[in-house]
Each structure stands twice: as C-alpha cells, then as structure tokens.
Amino acid sequence: VVEYAGRIDHQVKIRGFRIELGEIEARLQAHPTVREVIVLALDGQLAAYLVPTEPDQDQQTLRETLKTELRANLPEYMVPTHFIVLDKMPLTANGKLDRKALPAPDASQLQATYIAPQGELEQQLAAIWADVLKIEQVGRADNFFELGGHSLLATQVISRIRQQLDVELSLRDLFEARDLAAFAHAAGEGQGNDVPRFIKADRTRPLGLSYAQQRQWFLWQLDPESTAYTIPAALRLSGSLDIAALEQSFSALIARHETLRTTFRQDGESAVQVVHPARALTLTVETVHAGQALEACLQQEMQRPFDLEQGPLLRVRLLNLATDEHVLILTQHHIVSDGWSMPIMVDELVRLYEAFSQGRELMLTPLAMQYADYALWQKTLMEAGEQDRQLEYWKQQLGAHQPILELPADHPRPVVQSHAGARLAVELEPALIDDLKQVARQQGVTLFMLLLASFQSLLHRHSGQSDIRVGVPIANRTRVETEGLIGFFVNTQVLRAEFDLHTTFNELLQQVKHTALQAQAHQELPFEQLVEALQPQRSLSHSPLFQVMFNHQSQASTDIRELPGLQVEALVSDRYPAQFDLTLNTAEHDGGLSAGLTYATALFDSGTIERMAGHWLALLRALCANAAQRIAEVPMLDAAERQQIVRDWNATAAEFPSEHCLHSLIEGQVLATPDAPALIFAG
Template sequence: MPAAQDDAQGAMDAPPAETEDVLVFPASFTQSRLWFMDRLAPGGAVYNVPLVIGLSGPLDAALLADCLTALARRHEVLRTTFAEGEDGPLQIVRPAPAVRLEVRDVTADEAERAAADEAARPFDLTTGPLLRALLLRTGPAEHLLVVTFHHTVCDGWSLGVFCRELGTLYQAHVLGLASPLPDLAIQYADYAVWQRERLESASLDGHLAHWRERLADAPALLTLPTDRPRPAVATHRGAEVPLTVSETAASKLRDLARAGRCTPFMLLLAAWQVTLARWSGQSDVCVGSPVAGRDRPELEPLIGYFANTVVLRARPAADMTFRGLLDRTRRTVLADLAHQDVPFERLVEELRPDRDLGHHPLFQAAFVLQNAEPARLHLPGLRCTVGEPAARTAKFDLTLALEDTGDGGFTGVLEYATDLFDAGTAASLAESFLLLLEHAVTEPDTALSDLRLVAEDHRADPVAPHPRARTGAPAGPAGPATLTGLFERQAARTPDATAVVAGTDRLSYAELDRRANRLARRLLRSGAGPDRLVALALPRSTELIVAILGVLKAGAAYLPVDPTAPAERVRHIMTDAAPSCVLTTAETAARLFPDGTTTVLLTDPAAPAPGDHTVTDRAAPATTTGAPPPGDHALTDAERGAAQHPDHLAYVIYTSGSTGRPKGVAVAHRQVVRLLTAAAEDFGFGADDTWSLFHSCAFDFSVWEIWGPLAHGGTLAVVPARVTRSPREL
C-alpha cells in the first residue's frame, strides 16, 4: 500500500457519527459526479446497473425477499439516498427497511421485455431506494429475478459480492442456520470520508503532475465519422452489437502478449486505439478504461461504487509496426496505472477541459476487459443463470467491452450511442476491429498502415479517414454474405432435408425455397424492393418463415409486427416505418390495418395450396391482382432491380418504447452473417441441429433462432404460442 494511503489508515477505521435514525456522510468523488449529472438531466437510466437472473426450480420468494433485506441491512450503501449539502452532495444512510420484492406473473414471451423495461426504469436519488428487485414468474418453477442498482451504490465488482452473499444467506436460511457471513470491518461511507480527507491533502500532487504532462494538448474530441450530427445535449440512448474474437486469433494474441511481456488488456487496447485512429483520421487518440479501485483488502467484500476511470492515450505513427506500438503501449499503460488513484472527477477539475453537454470530457471511446470471475449465484435446489439485458443506453460514444471467457477466448459487445451511429455503422466498426486484430497478431511486424481494416485487402494510411464505402462480402467459410445467399446454398446442397416444422406442417429446403420465390415475385409487384420495408403481421407457422424468406428474396427488409400487440403500437410502427406493404391474414388485416395500406393476404396456412397470395389495397378493396401465378424458380437481379448486397437492410425491429416512443433498429445482412460466422466456429452448427423458434419474430432474439438452422442446413421447429406459455408442453 502506498505511503499516502498508510497515513489515512486511522480515518478509514474510525466509527461513523450517528444522528438519531440516520447517518450523514459526504459523497465520494464518483458519487458526486453522478449526483451532478442526475441533477443536470434527471430521469435517465444511463447509470442503472441491472442484473437478470434466471431461476429454474422450487423458489421460496418470501425467503428470497428476506435475504435481500438482510443484504440491505449488512451494506449501508444499499439503503443510501442523496441530498445537497453546503459543500456538495451528502450520503443519507437510513435504517434498514424491508426490501420490496415485487412478484409479477408474465408469459415467457413477455418476460424478457418486462426485464428490459424494469432495468431501464429511472431512479430518484433523493428518495430512493437505489436497489430494486422484481421477480417475474413465467411458470410454477420458472422465474426471472431482475435486480437493478443505481451506479452510485454499485459497480461491476459489487455484482459478484451481491450474488455470493445472496446465495450464502439463502442457503443458510434453508438449512436453518444463522448467517455465516463475517461482520464487515468498514462501510462504503467510511471509505468516502477517508477518500475525501486523503485527496484534500498534498499526497496527490505527484499523481496530478503525471496526468498534467501525460494529457497535455490531448485532443478534446474523437472525430469519428457519424451517421448524424452530434446533438447539443447527449441523450445517452444506446444499443450494442455482439462480437467474438476467434479462438485462433485469441491464441495468437496470448502468444504475442507473452513474447512482448505485456497483458492481453494492453494488446487489445492497442488494437482498439489503432482502429479508432484509422476510422477517425486522428493520430492522437484517448480512450477511457475502468480500474477496480479496491487496493485495500477491507474494500473487497463491500458493495459500492469504487471503480475509477483512467485515460489512456496513444499516438500511432505511420511507420510504426504493431509490435512497436505494443511495446510503447506496455510502457505507457504501466506508467498510467501507477497513478490510477486520482479520481476521474478530480482529474477533470485539474485539467479543466472545455465542457460540452454533447460529449464526455477527455475521452469519448472506452475499453473494458472483464477478466475477473463473473457474477455467479448458487441457490440450493435451483439452476441459476446470471446475465444482463441488452443495452438501451450508452455512457460514451463507443464502448468496446470484452470478457475473458476462461477457455482461452474473448467475447463481448460494442456499445454505441444511437444519437450518432446506426446499427450498420457500429457493426462495421466492430468488424474492422476484429479484422485488424487478427492481422496484427498474425503478422505483428506489419506497419500500422498495412493492417487490414476492411474485409477486402484495402490499404489505408493509419491516420487517414476510414473508407465508409461498401466493400463487399467478408471472406471466409460463410461464403455468401447475405442471408438469402446462405439459405439458397443450403437448399442447393440438401434440397430434401427438412427446413421447417410447425405442428404437422413440414417443409423441405426445396419446398421452402420455391414458395419463398413465388411470394417474392408477388411482393415485387406490390412495391417491395431493395432497402424497402415489408411489414409482417402473421401467426407462428411455416408461412411466417416463407414470408420472412420471401421478403428477403425480393431484396426488401422485413418489419415484424406482433398481431397481438396493442393497436396504438401497431399504428405507430406503421406510421413511423412506412412499409411498402404488409403481409398478413384477412382477419388481422381487418382488425389492425387502416384503409390505404397495401395488404398482401396469405391464404390459410392449412389450405391445400399454401404459398399463394392475394394483393389488395385497403383503399380500394375490390381491386385484386389479375397477373398469372408467379414462377417458383430463383429470382434474378433484373427482377429485383438491383443486385443483393450485404449492406442492404435485412430487418427493422422496434423497441418496446419503455423510455418513450418505440424506435426501429435497422440491421443489414452483413451484421447477421457476421454473428453467425463468428458463432459457428465455437458451436459447430450443422445439418443435424434442430432449433426452436421460441420468441416472437418481433423480438430480436428470433433472428438467431431462425437463421441459426437455415444458414447451416438444420431444422427450425416453430413453437406454438400457447406452448411457449406452458413449460410442461414445451
């Protein structure tokens, strides 16, 4: 422990002052920053820390609630709120109330959306509580526990502490034992007092001098090419795209890191900084990265916000090799981490960068490598799976968050601000990072100017702007880089194999291909085409899969609309997306879609000749197509009016709208193909696999369920809606 910390040992161990029923302490530096940001823009969810835990087996909900209350009693920070004091925000620690565990019955289809909505619900820092718990019951022995903290009282490390202690308390209660958890030596508020006293002394002068020199004349803004101008005030709305470092690249990465006496973190950081430099056209890039901030043993068992952020600067030179950059990165990261005790908030005060509500100070892109053991929960008699909902917010313009999987690989997400970037742009950036990383670890003596950034063998100066032009399909075992191309290749290989099953209805790859071709030609006559939207409002059946494939074969993108959704949501989606037509049934058309909507009606899936369709215009219902039946042979580019391209839209799926109006998220073929290609290497997908279509096609997880089998020759089993609500039938 540094001497500066030894000097403050007594302050951390001092007992807190008590005032009647509440304890009052100064907020820590990190809490103060979040308090200020909340006062500036109240009602946001960007600093929510959600945990979603699947629980299968007999659960005692009352006992679970008691254990949550015991944790709040044990950790004062979980019963803390905030108030403005004369010298800044204060922590108000109140007596331990019972933690309210709301129990709600939902269907399996509703559970994931309900969990995401709960995770995105804002907190009031002045009234609290800053810990919420919701138990979603999807069956007699199936639950989803959603625990949401505000970041002022929790960080990533804390989630592991929370899960371990919750499991320990639950098991002790089941066995009729007292809590085996040892008493905590200190509480988070003691740390906050110690931190304030230490940082008000002269002990930080040397650390601050390092950062003044290190960040002198650093660029104020990372000027990446964006899809929209930066707003005056950031909304922090966000989304994420998944990415996986291949096993081959990960193995080479570790070998190169060992040879260079550096860590995987340093190597991945260097690759990320070069990627950002190439995209932005800047030769000077600053990236933020979190550190745990728990360098004393008595801090390790605490729940609270201890994490700090350090600013890591890189200046990739045009003639530098990646090995040379890696050596420089190792030296600068070691030097910077030696001065990590300066709170980021204190650093901003010292450096006084120009403040702008449209972007984060000092850096706008972040890098996270989670190499600590992930949060795990063990409850007796239950199978527990711990995860997080997909991001709806973004703290920064971009955050590359990777996790060491423990078996040699790395997987993660690229979180991006939707104020600035479309999904396709974010996916292209993630792809650039993976390509550059793979080239760098394979040929580390390559100049940065020669590292591959795009799928084609494009050469660009390391400080030149990234070419945003389309660059063709990614090379590799996936072959065609469109979903229709992947499917048609499988249909040609195994035409008689079963592609889709729904009850007694069964389609081979050849039958599915022919019916989708017929439908595609009908849709083209109704105005469908490349990058145009076709709405789908269909029940679960083989016809739904025919429809999705037919839309894509026409070059269009599908817009799934849940036929059971409220009419107001359907109206908003149809008005906002303005699809060229809607593919539905007669009953749904009459119930949901207004006059003026061009409607392609599917015949009853049980009818003898499925795949035939009638096109009507609701404004003139007597008008029907008199064209001859369309052919079922493969479509040509001439029919579509353009060649199919990986960057053409594949689908648009609307969010739940829990934080406002539902918004459409557009995804191109390239992104889905990239996901399938990356995952296939790890999972070994093949023709013997059977996948279930469990989720609604209006939920994005269905994309994985549908194309996992159809891209690899497997069988897709469509699960009836009623079965998804019955674990026994499923």
C-alpha cells in the same frame, strides 16, 4: 498433489492449475521434430514422452528446442518438467499404448519447476501470491503472470503487501520481476507505507460523498429522469422457490451493506449520504405471463428512473410465471454499486439463501469498514498531498490540449448527447485468441494491454488522428478492506497513445504498457478532479477528455451460482445505453475471449459498426502474423470492401469523341465556358 478432474488421459490439476494434457500434446505434435507424443502427470509433475522424426537428433538440443517452443505458446505451468525421448511408443498386444512400459523419468533430466521460497520475506510473498492466484504453492523461480496473474490480481497483491508487510510497492515492480525471488528483492528495498489508515466515520455527523458519488449526484440533478446509470440484472428461477428464505437473504444483505440502504440529500453547499436503519424486506410477488408481458415488465423496470433523495436505490421485484417458475429482477443505481459489486451481491445472496432455506444461520465474515468510511478516507488521502502528486502526473501526461476524437459518423453529432445505443457482438475464433495470448506473452504485456493497443490502432486508422485518448474504467480498490464492499469505487482513466507513420505494433505495445502501469500508479485521482483541473472545452454533445471507452474484464465468470432446489438462468437484456460514442467491451472467461461494440445510434448505423468490427479483426490477425510491421501499413479491408472502395467507387472513366484531338476539345471548352478559370497554379 495431482487432482484428476476428468478423464485420466485428458485433464489434470497440478498445484491448483487445471491442465488439458491434450493441449500440450497438440503443441508438441505440431513441431516438425516430433513424430509421436503423449503427456502424462506423474507425481505432481508433467512428463512428455516423444518419438522424434529423426532418430539421430541430439536429445538435449531437442529437449531445449521443445521447451522454448512451449514457453512461447503456453503458461510456464504447462511446460513439462521431463522430456523422455523414445525410439518408439510401447504398445500392448491389442495395439494400444502400454503405459506401464513407459520408462520412469530420469532424475538427470529434471528441470525443477518448484523451488521452495527461501527466507521469511519470500515465504510471506509466496503466501500472498498463492492466496490471490488461488493456487496451492508458489516457488521462488515462479513468475506471477505465467501463473495466471493479470493487472487486477496484481493490484490485489500490492494491496495485501501494503496491509500485511507495511511496504509500498508499485505494479511495475511486479511486472518487471522475472520471478518471486526477484520480486522479494524489490520488496526488501521498498519504502514504508505512509498512507492514512481507515477510520470509522462519525455517524452522528453528516457523511460526505466520495468523489465518484459527487459526479453521479451532479448528473442526476441535471437529468433526474435519465436511466443511463442504471445497473439491471434479471434471473429466471426454475424449481421450488422459498420466498421467505429469499426475503431473509435480502434483508440480511441490506443490513450488512450500508450502501443498499443509503439515500442522498443536499446539505447547504454539499450533498451528504443518509444511511437508514436496517429493515426487513418484504417481497411482493407479481403474477405475469411469459412472453410479451414478461418482456414489458423487464423493460418497464429498466427504464424506470431512480430518485436519489427518496430511494430505495436497490429495487427487487419477483415475478411469478408459474407454480415453479419465477423471475427475479434486481436494479441498482450506479451511485451505490459498480461492476465489482455485482458478483459480491450474488455470492453473498446465494450463501445466505442456502443457509436460510435449510433453517441455518450464516455468519458472513464481518466487514472491516463501510462505504461511508471509504469516502472519508479518500477525502483525507487526497487532501494530504496525494491529489497534488497524482494531478501533476496527469497534467504532464495529457498536456494542455484535449482533442476530440472525430470518427467518421453516419449522422451529425446531436447538440445534446443522446444515450440511445445498440450493441454488436464480435466473435473471435479460438485460433486468433491463442495467437493474441502468444503475442502478449512474447511482448511481456497483458492481454488487456494488447487489446487496448489494437483498439487505439483501429481508432487511429479510422480517424486519421495521431493523438488517441481512450477512457478505461479501473476498479480502484487498492486497499484490501474495500474488496468485499458493495459500492461505487470504479474510477475512469484517460489512456493516451501517440502515432506517426512509422509506429510499429511492437513499439505501440511498449508505449501502452508504460502508460498503463503509470496510470495504475496514479489511479486514485478522481476523474472529476482531472476534468476540473484540465478544463477542456465543455459541451453537452460529448463527454469530456475522451469520447470512446475500452472495458476489459480479466476474470469474467460465465457460471451462474446454483441455489438449492432451483435452476438459475440469467436473462440478457437487449437494452444497451451508450454513455459514449463507442465502447469496446472484452472479457476473458474459461480460456476464451468475448467482445462487443456498444455504440451511439445517434451517430452510427449498424452497417458502419459491422465494418469497423471487421477492420478490428483484420487488424488483430495481421498483427499476430507480424507484430513488427507499421500500423499505418496494416491491411484492414476484406476483398469485397477493397473492390468497392478502390475499383467500384473510382470507376469514373468517361467516353470522349475519338475523332477530335485534344487541342480541339480544349478549344470547344473555351467556346462553351469562356469566362471559367483555365488553370490554377500554387493554390
């Protein structure tokens, strides 16, 4: 099935993939063997019509050369099935391309891009891939990552296989499978799933905290006034707002998710969750003026601490700017939410509002479990031996010594870590993004792995340290039942990279790939337990085990869900608390890539971070040009920096009297400072 999603000659949708035909044409046109080319979608397949630069070229060799070129630069679904070689393009009397005169593809040229799955297991796996990737069909010769997969979606594939087929597979099985058929072979040899099943926690007994919640509770008790773990969001709503429908929507959302009506209290030696009965939410509309008054309200809300014992841990404020203009402020504490939870909340809120504003009831798919059930399951899993197994891996991976990353800073590290921060947006040009994706495909890694390796290289070059540890948040929703819940699931892993003077980027990429896959296979060990087991030297001046973080979003959405009768605009805050010394945030969206550096202003000045961002971009460009070079030799300075560091700062030449010989100058110095050391040898 081909769905035309735009102009017929520019954009089509095949097998669920939106394809820009012009992008394929541009790649082919850039090849020296091609003089003219046009790509069309015919009967659900892509066909490339081309005129070669040399008429006597062997057509089969030409086809294979062009296919190889496209596969190195584009996903498999963008490689045409047919390559039709023409002497010249057929034209109409007006000099335009005569599409009707183009020959039909020759069946003998067909390279089948779709081969139906064979057998029950392949069909089941194909259905799982299609569901996760949101495409219509998957063939047995298809590769998961060439179809648009990434690490986060790979985790969802593994969790669905575990649930539906009761088979335990690793992410490495999926990464190493060249196609669906090979993955099915691995699945056929997979072991049975012996992980404990989810059970409903007894609501008449105290409800324990998850391990991640325990750390948040501990941090809150240390500093109840801190807003470092506040998750804010603000939306401008322009148009006719149905406040009653909005209240109904929030009430339904809070009733659906227990975390949104949970508080915490100390019960003897441990803390417990207290789930309160669902109640209708009443919104108080506050009238404010746009401008400074609005900004003051936003800052006030974001800097207002939460009381985890009293709640609520979801705050909703509605500001009225004019008759048809409002601002909705949502603020949550991290102990009941995370980055994955926010899109769930927005999506369900929009669907509920759409229904209630039109006088309809909406029956959302019932949740199979609640967060308190997950906390019980997590404790059961860890105590059944999984904690020991995963902890043993991390002890071997990180070793006994836990170094502190010492980046050159502008200010001494405070005795107590300050969370005051700022953010620098880093712009990556489209050509660089394309090059990065091409390198990732050639190296058999994800974009996440490549960017992590580049960041670790930057830290290595700036610090001079050979052992680089970076904190990486991981969704940690390894079970299908957790995917639709609002709650604090995210875990933090410490990913280590080791360098020497000879390490090339190619070698580092494979090291990072291995480390990342192994880490994902051991992602359920809570960070708090890892810290407790490794017992690093603790200090209030920095975080334990790592001091910098890399946060990558593989499927970030820049779209704002529309509400009936309303235009919705996200308001961006200029408040960026720094939980670590430095954090690199990257996000893939709409085929592009955005990046930003959040840094502790107690350590770094803005100019230092700007230079570091420039070094990172220079590093990326150099590595795309030659990934085989040694990281220690990659140039990072621009011309101005090189002039300043190499020449200006080293301009230490001084004039000496030309009428005196060297021995006379030495004699003069002896007379001036007779007791000073004249020569030091061997230290």
